Amino acid sequence: MEKRATIYYTSDVHGYLFPTSYGDKSEKAMGLLNCISNFKKDGNTLIFDGGDTLQGSPMASYITAQGGELLESEPFARVYNDAGYDAVVPGNHDFNFGYERLSHYYNALNGVCLCANAEDLEGKAKLQNSHIFLLENGLRIGVTGIVTDYVNVWEQPEHLEKIKITDAFAAAKEELDRLKKNSDVTVCIYHGGYECDLETGEVLSTSRENVGFRILKELEYDILLTAHQHMPVSGRDLYGTHTLQVMANAVQYARIELSVENGAVHAESAICPAGDFHEEEPYRFLLPLEEEVQKWLDVGIGQIKEPIPEQSKLDMAMNGSGVADFFNQVQLAYSGADISCVGLGNTPMSLPEHITMRDLVRVYPFSNTLVVLSVNEDTLKKALERCAEYFTLRDGNIEISEVFLNPKVEHYNYDYFAGIRYEIDLQMPVGSRVKEILYKGEPLNGRTLSLCMSDYRASGTGGYEVYKKCPVLKRIGAEVPELALDYLKKHPVLEIQKSGSIVIRR
Numbered sequence: 001m002e003k004r005a006t007i008y009y010t011s012d013v014h015g016y017l018f019p020t021s022y023g024d025k026s027e028k029a030m031g032l033l034n035c036i037s038n039f040k041k042d043g044n045t046l047i048f049d050g051g052d053t054l055q056g057s058p059m060a061s062y063i064t065a066q067g068g069e070l071l072e073s074e075p076f077a078r079v080y081n082d083a084g085y086d087a088v089v090p091g092n093h094d095f096n097f098g099y100e101r102l103s104h105y106y107n108a109l110n111g112v113c114l115c116a117n118a119e120d121l122e123g124k125a126k127l128q129n130s131h132i133f134l135l136e137n138g139l140r141i142g143v144t145g146i147v148t149d150y151v152n153v154w155e156q157p158e159h160l161e162k163i164k165i166t167d168a169f170a171a172a173k174e175e176l177d178r179l180k181k182n183s184d185v186t187v188c189i190y191h192g193g194y195e196c197d198l199e200t201g202e203v204l205s206t207s208r209e210n211v212g213f214r215i216l217k218e219l220e221y222d223i224l225l226t227a228h229q230h231m232p233v234s235g236r237d238l239y240g241t242h243t244l245q246v247m248a249n250a251v252q253y254a255r256i257e258l259s260v261e262n263g264a265v266h267a268e269s270a271i272c273p274a275g276d277f278h279e280e281e282p283y284r285f286l287l288p289l290e291e292e293v294q295k296w297l298d299v300g301i302g303q304i305k306e307p308i309p310e311q312s313k314l315d316m317a318m319n320g321s322g323v324a325d326f327f328n329q330v331q332l333a334y335s336g337a338d339i340s341c342v343g344l345g346n347t348p349m350s351l352p353e354h355i356t357m358r359d360l361v362r363v364y365p366f367s368n369t370l371v372v373l374s375v376n377e378d379t380l381k382k383a384l385e386r387c388a389e390y391f392t393l394r395d396g397n398i399e400i401s402e403v404f405l406n407p408k409v410e411h412y413n414y415d416y417f418a419g420i421r422y423e424i425d426l427q428m429p430v431g432s433r434v435k436e437i438l439y440k441g442e443p444l445n446g447r448t449l450s451l452c453m454s455d456y457r458a459s460g461t462g463g464y465e466v467y468k469k470c471p472v473l474k475r476i477g478a479e480v481p482e483l484a485l486d487y488l489k490k491h492p493v494l495e496i497q498k499s500g501s502i503v504i505r506r
Contacts (some may be wrong), residue, residue: 014056
């Protein structure tokens with residue numbers, strides 16, 4: 001006899017509860033409150049989340065900044081509980097605030113917290129390897145969760161002192177063997193993405209950050225729900241597994257319809273828009289918090305001498321960015337380094353003359369801290385070669401390389417440097433394009449420099465593996481937005497200095 005079940009799935013919500021992007025005050029068809037209004041829960045329905053909840057939105061930043069009773073009340077957990085989430089998996093950004101915050105949040109949730117490759121050394125985080133859900137119709141849905149083991153690369157060591165992240169693929173394999181024995185349907189929720197093109201199988205990344213394609217190819221889960229890459233991947237069957245991914249910031253959710261008959265599992269799915277409707281609760285309950293966030297965002301925090309207009313991403317990379325100059329100026333001031341580099345987000349970049357918190361979190365939404373590395377000429381050249389890979393020539397015109405656009409848009413992996421001038425030749429092959437590097441107008445001639453960058457970049461991620469072996473000269477624990485806020489307060493009318501340049505030959 002056929003038995004049916006429904007799964008609703010969200011991931012990479014990044015603290016976007018309300019229908020707003022916070023770039024302005026207008027309502028948009030997004031937000032977890034809108035997503036969950038579409039969920040129809042009964043005894044044969046499960047609701048899952050794939051992680052990255054606690055970091056990203058201005059609301060998330062506000063909750064962390066305020067701390068105290070607000071943080072203690074765990075507003076995000078309130079929404080997940082009201083919606084009836086059955087299981088959640090941590091994302092890499094959920095570790096950004098340390099073990100105590102992570103365990104406090106998970107203990108506030110009613111659903112189970114799954115992460116088979118996270119060993120909780122203190123036992124407070126309420127993590128399970130897997131869970132078998134017994135539905136009203138008798139179906140047994142076996143579910144495990146795993147997180148990209150690149151958490152070990154990105155996260156500050158002190159945040160992982162009480163929790164150990166192990167190999168993601170190995171954990172997924174081990175849990176599948178267990179779940180198969182007692183489940184009618186096996187599900188893996190993976191906070192990670194696909195390292196290969198799903199259409200062609202072409203390898204897109206050789207790092208271990210994403211192993212979704214390997215899981216599809218080598219393991220036999222019935223369902224693989226992925227995350228982390230922030231891209232919509234419509235449901236499809238590959239190697240006997242149904243898989244999908246939704247966009248970030250709660251603009252979408254997925255609905256999976258399962259049918260099981262005589263041991264055979266069939267899945268159909270849809271990627272659904274959040275829509276423009278939300279239930280009265282918990283919207284009304286959380287509205288005072290949202291109003292406080294909006295007030296906080298409109299607080300003036302500083303003034304710059306001239307506004308920075310919006311540019312295209314290609315124009316910024318070729319001709320420089322005032323926004324990048326600003327953050328490099330901040331980084332140099334607080335680090336004392338010789339030179340600095342900064343990667344910017346995927347969203348449009350501009351700053352008005354009078355800057356508010358809204359402007360600051362819009363152009364720098366990351367919770368990065370700073371690291372100063374000692375870099376020699378060879379290391380710097382290899383890093384700049386990665387930047388030069390951002391460009392490609394097509395019919396004589398400079399364009400953005402597909403390497404930074406597919407399978408995931410990664411403008412943030414192009415770095416803007418301050419303190420050096422360098423030249424690249426696009427007629428040369430990738431890896432051999434950088435022709436000259438000048439510091440204070442002079443060739444390096446083997447000189448070693450101190451280079452300030454985010455802790456994210458210092459981990460070697462984004463194609464900058466060369467940084468992994470560099471000596472660490474200094475770590476600065478304050479987050480970059482906090483430093484930028486302090487810098488603006490100290491400079492009533494800030495003049496942003498352009499202190500780096502790139503010359504492109506084609």
